[in-house]
Amino acid sequence: LLQSRLAQNSAPAKEPQSHAVRAVIALAKEVERINQLKAQIIVEMTTLGENLSEVPLLVSIPGIGIKTALCLIAELGDVRRFHSANAINAYIGIDLIRYESGQYEAKMHIRKRGNPYARKILYRAILNIISVSQYQPTLISANYKRKKQSAQSHGTKKIAIAAMSQFNRLMHHLILNNELYDSTTFMPE
Structure with missing residues (x-):
């Protein structure tokens, strides 16, 4: 729902079900996934590095x-x-x-x-x-x-x-x- 609103705001000239809006939603989800993965890797690095x-x-x-x-x-x-x-x-x-x-x-x-x-x-x-x-x-x-x-x-x-x-x-x-x-x-x- 949040991605849909963000996509509509970022592509206001497009219809909510258009390809451009769906592409922006997909890219926003990918950015969120990568940010979560990055945060997880940093936690793992910190755990491994505590003994150094x-x-x-x-x-x-x-x-x-x-x-x-x-x-x-x-x-x-x-x-x-x-x-x-x-x-x-x-x-x-x-x-x-x-x-x-x-x-x-x-x-x-x-x-x-x-x-x-x-x-x-x-x-x-x-x-x-x-x-x-x-x-x-x-x-x-x-x-x-x-x-x-x-x-x-x-x-x-x-x-x-x-x-x-x-x-x-x-x-x-x-x-x-x-x-x-x-x-x-x-x-x-």
């Missing part, structure tokens, strides 16, 4: 929720296997390419050869960290805002890539040392 030691460490960072932490762990695997945060950057594909030839020096770009899903999750994580920084500032959000307000600002995405690299260093440190995020230790200057 990395989850509470990542969730202790302001702006990182359980879903983001689990997605990062799922895409990166065991962070301890990386010898440094730069290795995580290379795995994700945010390591920089530097090209020089004689006097010519090209602009630096990220490699983008790594895991695109991890890169997207990390980008969203940075946006979350920045959005909660009004209430819970971090060194990452402070550096992001400082670079963004700089007169030599190079664009939001490049600044976000730098923040992603900084987040990787923080994540690598916390997991290797089995530490929770402490705002007094990692506080903005």
